Amino acid sequence: MLQSLAHVCLAGISAGMFIWLVASGLTLIFGVLRVLNFAHGSFYMLGAYLCFTVLKVMGGNFWVGLVLGPLVVCAVGYAMERYLIRYVYHLELPYQLLLTFAMVLIFDDLVKMIWGAGSLSSPSVPGLSGSIPILGRNFPVYNLFIIVVGPLVALGLYLLVEKTWWGRIIRAAASDRDMAAAIGVKVPALYTAVFVFGAWLSAVGGALAVPYVGLLTTGMGETIIIEAFVVVVIGGLGSLKGAFLGSLVIGLLASFGTRFIPMLDMFLTFILMAAVLLWRPQGFFAES
Amino acid sequence: MNRYWTYALLGAALAALILLGLSAGPFVLYLAMRVMILAIFALGYNLLLGRTGLLSFGHAAFYAAGAYGLSLATIHISPHPLLGIFLGVAAATFLALIIGFFCVRHTEIYFAMLTLAFGMMVFSLMWNARSVTGGDDGLYGITRAAISLGILKIPIYKEYQYYFLVLFFFVLSVFLIHRIYRSPFGLILAGIRENHVRAEFAGLPVKLYRLGAFVVSGAFAGLAGALAVLLESNITPFASHWSRSAEPVLVSLIGGLQTFTGPLVGSIVFVVLREVVERFTHNWMFWFGVILLAIIMGFRGGIVGSTAEILKRYSRA
Numbered sequence: 001m002l003q004s005l006a007h008v009c010l011a012g013i014s015a016g017m018f019i020w021l022v023a024s025g026l027t028l029i030f031g032v033l034r035v036l037n038f039a040h041g042s043f044y045m046l047g048a049y050l051c052f053t054v055l056k057v058m059g060g061n062f063w064v065g066l067v068l069g070p071l072v073v074c075a076v077g078y079a080m081e082r083y084l085i086r087y088v089y090h091l092e093l094p095y096q097l098l099l100t101f102a103m104v105l106i107f108d109d110l111v112k113m114i115w116g117a118g119s120l121s122s123p124s125v126p127g128l129s130g131s132i133p134i135l136g137r138n139f140p141v142y143n144l145f146i147i148v149v150g151p152l153v154a155l156g157l158y159l160l161v162e163k164t165w166w167g168r169i170i171r172a173a174a175s176d177r178d179m180a181a182a183i184g185v186k187v188p189a190l191y192t193a194v195f196v197f198g199a200w201l202s203a204v205g206g207a208l209a210v211p212y213v214g215l216l217t218t219g220m221g222e223t224i225i226i227e228a229f230v231v232v233v234i235g236g237l238g239s240l241k242g243a244f245l246g247s248l249v250i251g252l253l254a255s256f257g258t259r260f261i262p263m264l265d266m267f268l269t270f271i272l273m274a275a276v277l278l279w280r281p282q283g284f285f286a287e288s
Numbered sequence: 289m290n291r292y293w294t295y296a297l298l299g300a301a302l303a304a305l306i307l308l309g310l311s312a313g314p315f316v317l318y319l320a321m322r323v324m325i326l327a328i329f330a331l332g333y334n335l336l337l338g339r340t341g342l343l344s345f346g347h348a349a350f351y352a353a354g355a356y357g358l359s360l361a362t363i364h365i366s367p368h369p370l371l372g373i374f375l376g377v378a379a380a381t382f383l384a385l386i387i388g389f390f391c392v393r394h395t396e397i398y399f400a401m402l403t404l405a406f407g408m409m410v411f412s413l414m415w416n417a418r419s420v421t422g423g424d425d426g427l428y429g430i431t432r433a434a435i436s437l438g439i440l441k442i443p444i445y446k447e448y449q450y451y452f453l454v455l456f457f458f459v460l461s462v463f464l465i466h467r468i469y470r471s472p473f474g475l476i477l478a479g480i481r482e483n484h485v486r487a488e489f490a491g492l493p494v495k496l497y498r499l500g501a502f503v504v505s506g507a508f509a510g511l512a513g514a515l516a517v518l519l520e521s522n523i524t525p526f527a528s529h530w531s532r533s534a535e536p537v538l539v540s541l542i543g544g545l546q547t548f549t550g551p552l553v554g555s556i557v558f559v560v561l562r563e564v565v566e567r568f569t570h571n572w573m574f575w576f577g578v579i580l581l582a583i584i585m586g587f588r589g590g591i592v593g594s595t596a597e598i599l600k601r602y603s604r605a
Binding site for chain 1: 337343390393394396397398400401402404405406408409411412413415416530531534537538541545570571572573574576577578580581584585588
């Protein structure tokens with residue numbers, strides 16, 4: 001029983017870390033740009049497919065794919081912010097949401113046009129394949145790797161936002177755009193940079209997911225974006241710390257839910273989301 | 289345009305629709321019915337989005353409630369279509385009342401997220417309650433039994449027969465929603481959209497009005513769902529998925545949010561365009577996304593709003 005619980009825990013945490021990589025970018029973009037990006041899951045999907053392609057074309061090195069795939073997604077993110085999203089900041093919410101939703105439709109079909117409609121099976125990573133015994137049961141090495149990577153990204157983001165000059169600028173623009181512009185911050189350029197960075201985080205998540213999910217499908221972006229929405233809401237829109245803790249909660253909830261009450265696993269996630277929105281809309285982990 | 293011209297135009301449109309039902313082949317009728325069903329869904333929905341200014345991402349749940357309500361009534365109680373439609377609409381209305389009660393506490397993005405959460409709860413229930421809803425297979429084989437009114441029996445099995453039932457509910461919905469737009473209730477909704485603080489200061493129970501709009505739009509979504517399941521003869525849980533909730537939003541946006549006829553025009557464009565694009569390419573979503581982008585970037589009034597603006601400018605010059 002104990003070992004089974006430990007394994008369910010580990011599986012939940014590793015699943016949560018993928019959601020975290022998507023949710024971190026999503027919440028960062030929302031915190032600064034005030035735009036909730038439906039297409040953020042598409043960056044995850046694109047990151048995965050591009051990593052897969054690099055992996056196939058360039059002799060099967062996963063690490064090359066992990067670096068190159070997300071870089072291409074950065075270019076996509078740049079174009080999207082620079083030529084589309086920039087023009088809807090001043091518009092009402094439906095237009096902003098639907099613009100990013102239109103991008104979801106476009107990205108989904110683009111992926112189908114380029115890679116075909118079927119699913120692609122992905123190879124394992126040399127050095128991180130196989131599994132090791134934990135408490136007498138085998139656990140995939142790759143999942144442990146993810147459990148290490150997730151918190152490292154969190155630490156990196158914390159240092160970036162709280163301790164560097166860049167972070168100060170980002171926080172300044174997030175709390176008051178006009179004031180930041182008045183004291184000389186190039187706000188439009190900063191917005192582009194934050195959007196591209198967020199897209200990169202999500203794409204890295206997607207690239208890392210290639211060996212993890214085993215199968216790449218065009219629906220993977222839509223699945224993760226909803227989980228990321230839940231996480232971002234639970235953590236409080238715009239809060240990185242909340243998003244990290246929220247990802248852990250949702251990962252664990254899904255994994256325990258699937259294990260013990262499979263009937264209600266998805267239901268629990270959304271009931272938690274609704275409950276937080278109703279009673280603590282500022283986020284579950286926000287200080288008061 | 290004076291009142292008589294409007295009546296004449298409406299009469300001509302109705303006559304054209306009746307003529308279509310009498311003369312067109314089954315495929316055209318099928319498309320026409322899909323347009324009308326989508327229009328009922330979108331017209332009701334736009335009462336919430338365009339009129340009240342609330343963006344819901346969970347209305348597919350009410351559509352699905354109507355569809356499942358009718359299907360379950362057909363399977364377990366009686367195959368009478370009118371009873372099924374009534375129970376479907378009742379189920380959707382009841383669900384909208386419960387969900388709306390919680391959702392109207394927020395506006396803007398929090399409202400959108402709340403409706404998304406509740407919609408997905410409904411989705412997961414329909415997905416998991418296999419014994420009732422058939423799980424991911426859904427319910428199928430829903431046939432169109434004859435409508436029996438005492439000794440009178442009206443068959444609706446054939447396409448051209450069912451067409452007139454859909455047309456009846458379509459005309460009824462357009463009429464009702466138009467009346468709602470023009471009623472004090474509808475005007476207050478617009479007032480709430482423009483300035484809810486002021487509406488509250490005037491002593492109006494803003495949340496109650498928002499709930500009213502939510503429930504009414506949910507009821508029409510349920511009607512659309514019930515009619516759709518009679519048309520398609522099956523329903524799956526995906527009908528309540530969040531990505532389906534985007535449909536009425538897109539349709540309203542294409543036609544024009546701030547117009548009454550917008551969702552109607554949007555429905556025609558949505559269904560017809562899809563048929564046309566799918567003849568040439570499988571990538572219907574791609575082109576649809578491109579059109580959406582064009583509307584959001586350049587023609588935010590939608591088709592109806594933008595055309596009206598151009599006409600106005602033209603007639604002034």
